[in-house]
Amino acid sequence: MLTLLAFVVTLGVLVTIHEYGHYWVAKRCGVKVLTFSIGFGKPLVKWQRGDTTWQLALLPLGGYVRMLDEREAAVPAAELARAFNRQHPLKKMAVVVAGPVANLILACGLYWGLGAWGVDALRPIASEIKPGSPAALAGMRSGDEILRVGEANIASWDRLFIALIDEAGGDGPVSVTVRREGEGERIIALPSVAVRDIDPQLLSRLGLSPVPMMLRVAQIVPGSAAAKAGMQLHDDLVAFNGVPLQSWSMFQSLVSAAADQRVNITVRRGDKLVELAVTPERTQVAGKPVGRLGVAPAVNEAAWEAQRFRLQYDLVDALGQGLDKAWTYARITLVMFGRMLIGQAPLDQISGPVTIAVYAGQSAEAGWTTYLDYLALISLSLAVLNLLPVPVLDGGHLLYHTAELLTGRPVPARVEEIGQRIGLVLLLALMALALFNDFNRFVPG
Known part of the structure; x- marks a missing residue:
């Protein structure tokens, strides 16, 4: 239920902010807004406010702002000046870009607020x-x-x-x-x-x-190789086949390389040294055979607490850090998307609604600061991807209006229609890939 609630809230906030950006700028450019909808399909709830019908619709995966436009329906002569298609190209561009900009502002604002409030962090x-x-x-x-x-x-x-x-x-x-x-x-x-x-x-x-892991056994899986060999909780690991152990990572590496091999592990139990003969069980990890004992280490609590701190800035520095963080994430998003297009990055990194829902739920469980940080990241990604010059997306419409500004005439309706169809196909293909990745990521094979 928390995952579902976090998912609905995440989408609701992002879509509302995005569409309100379009609405707010359209109204200030003199455009009549007919409908402001959160969700698609049949309206569940709607009300009238001024010229605009506000509604919540059945399918919550998005939303839209419908403006007065001669390309959609006949417009009375008295209202032609308020039709979107009659506006100067710069006004059209402002209305289109306002949605992604609203998401950018939300992300920067959240990063700024979190930086000023302070977040729990780990020293590097x-x-x-x-x-x-x-x-x-x-x-x-x-x-x-x-x-x-x-x-x-x-x-x-x-x-x-x-x-x-x-x-x-x-x-x-x-x-x-x-x-x-x-x-x-x-x-x-x-x-x-x-x-x-x-x-x-x-x-x-x-x-x-x-x-900071200790060479001390904190957990033993029942029936595992370690349990069968007689290893006990709180045993301190001393040596592996006579080789002194320096760290838990060293112990892990030696065990991984000893699948199905009988080895001797020296442990300190109280005041005594105990020799255990154990055979790590063979298991497959990433297609490779590795040994596994079935034990987990204790964490050095004092060292762990020393690494934790509260990362907090004053209001001015928090703003700078927030803008820098937003710019860094936006740049990485664009670079990664570009590399996917040219085949330098795997397509399985594309995520869909299931991944968003799962991570939204996990971040909500981790605390409100973690959830807000995640919300900022998704808002930023939505803004960046929406500005890509793909028909159907805001970036595609921005491209049309830029062409109109440069040529002095609107893009022919036929060209725009073909572009919309191509964009829709690309968007559906992307959604299908995202859902496929979600399925592989979260549904056991």
């Missing part, structure tokens, strides 16, 4: 570096604090993720400045991230984790 400290990972091979060590990626300052773990995405697809390595306890600052050349590898697991695949 790589508490765990997985042995053999790209980060480890590049020379990073557990405990390194990441200060900069390229020229971008890194204030939090989330900002690290965004900065690495921003650097994805480069020709050379990424310059990462870290602070190492007792050694000061140093620059590490981290391998560039391939665009196709961008997903929520990016930092994990690079071998970076903010969670």
Whole structure:
């Protein structure tokens, strides 16, 4: 129910803000607005206010503003001056672009407000570096604090993720400045991230984790290899086949490479050292066989609390940070979409309503600041994608009106009709792909 409610609220807010942008500018340009609808199809509720019929319709996946226009129906002579098609091209362009701009303003406003209010964040400290990972091979060590990626300052773990995405697809390595306890600052050349590898697991695949894990068993899966071997809760892991263990990541790597192999694990249990003979079970991960014991580590609570902080700015700095965050996300969205079009990025990154609903629900569960941050991101994505020069979208209409401004005459109705049909086909294909990705992402195979 929370997921459904969060989804409805998210769509309702985004659509209302978007359509109100069109409505507000249209009214100020002297255009008569006939209908303001949230949703499509049969109206469930409607009321009259001035010249405009306001309504909530059956299908909540969008909305529209219908204006007086001779291309749709005959217009009385006394009202011709208020018809949209009779307006100067600059007014038409202003009305069209107002929807996406309203979503941009919402996103920037939310980022500004969240920055001024303050949000819970994690310091960009790589508490765990997985042995053999790209980060480890590049020379990073557990405990390194990441200060900069390229020229971008890194204030939090989330900002690290965004900065690495921003650097994805480069020709050379990424310059990462870290602070190492007792050694000061140093620059590490981290391998560039391939665009196709961008997903929520990016930092994990690079071998970076903010969670300070202990070499202590906190969970054991019943019936697992560890349980069968006699491993117990609160056992401290000491050695693997006689090799002293330095971190939980090191332990994971050794177990993964020992599928179906009998190994000896030394644990400290109270004041005693206990030797356990165990055979990691073989399982498939990403098509590769790996060993698994069925244990989970304890988290160093003191270190974890030390990494958490409240990221907060004064009103002026919060505005600057909010605008910078909105610009960064907008630029990444455009770049990623462009790379998808030319085949440099996988199409499975396109998400549909199911993904939006699931993430909306998860962010709502995480707290209102997390939900508002997610709402800002979706609003920003809606604004950017709506400005693409595709017929049916606002960007397509903006293209028509720009052509009218340059040529001095409207785009021929036939050309616009053909463009609308092409745009509709492209939009339906995109929606089908998004739903297909949603199905693969959330429906078990």
